[in-house]
Amino acid sequence: MNRRLAQGIQVTEPQPGPAVPAIVALGSNLGDRVALLNAAIADLGRLPLTSGVHVATPIETVAVRPDGPDADAPAYLNTVALISTRLAPSILLSYLHAIEDRHGRERRERWGDRTLDLDLIVYGDLRVDTPRLTVPHPRAAERPFVLDPWLQLDPDAVIPGLGRVDALRAQLEQDR
Incomplete structure (x- = not known):
C-alpha cells in the first residue's frame, strides 16, 4: 500500500508475503492444563494475518529434563497446531x-x-538459525x-532438511 505524505513524499509500506503453513507445539504441566491449552489455541486464532488453526488431540506425556524423562514432575499435556500465517517467523515467535x-x-x-510452552517447530520450508x-x-x-500429534494433522508432514515426520517417528521407536 502506498501513502502520500506532506510535500509529495511517497512511502511504500511493506506488504506481508503469501500465507505459509507453520507448526506450533503447545505444552502445559502446571495449572489447569486443558484450560491453558484452550486459551492459547484461541489466542493463536486471533493472531493478525493468521488463519486456519487446526489442532491435534492433546496427549499426556512425562516431563523431559536435560538429563532425560522425569516421572516425578507434573505430567505435560501436549499438542500441535497447524496454522496458516503471513506473519514473518520472528514476529510469529x-x-x-x-x-x-x-x-x-x-x-x-x-x-x-x-503453565504454557509454545514452540515454533516449522515455518513452511524455511530454515533459520539465529541466536533468537x-x-x-x-x-x-x-x-x-x-x-505424534503432528502426524494426526498431517500424515505426510516433513521437517525441512530432516525428512518425513512418520519416518523420524519410526526411527525414534527403533532407537529405543
Whole structure:
C-alpha cells in the first residue's frame, strides 16, 4: 500500500508475503492444563494475518529434563497446531512468547515446569538459525510429543532438511 505524505513524499509500506503453513507445539504441566491449552489455541486464532488453526488431540506425556524423562514432575499435556500465517517467523515467535507470558509463563530454568510452552517447530520450508530463532526446531525430531500429534494433522508432514515426520517417528521407536 502506498501513502502520500506532506510535500509529495511517497512511502511504500511493506506488504506481508503469501500465507505459509507453520507448526506450533503447545505444552502445559502446571495449572489447569486443558484450560491453558484452550486459551492459547484461541489466542493463536486471533493472531493478525493468521488463519486456519487446526489442532491435534492433546496427549499426556512425562516431563523431559536435560538429563532425560522425569516421572516425578507434573505430567505435560501436549499438542500441535497447524496454522496458516503471513506473519514473518520472528514476529510469529514474538507473538508466541506474548501468549506464554499472558498465561503465566515464568522462565526460571531451562526445561522447567511451566503453565504454557509454545514452540515454533516449522515455518513452511524455511530454515533459520539465529541466536533468537531456529527453525526447524532443533529438537523436534527427537520428541514424540511433537511428532505424534503432528502426524494426526498431517500424515505426510516433513521437517525441512530432516525428512518425513512418520519416518523420524519410526526411527525414534527403533532407537529405543
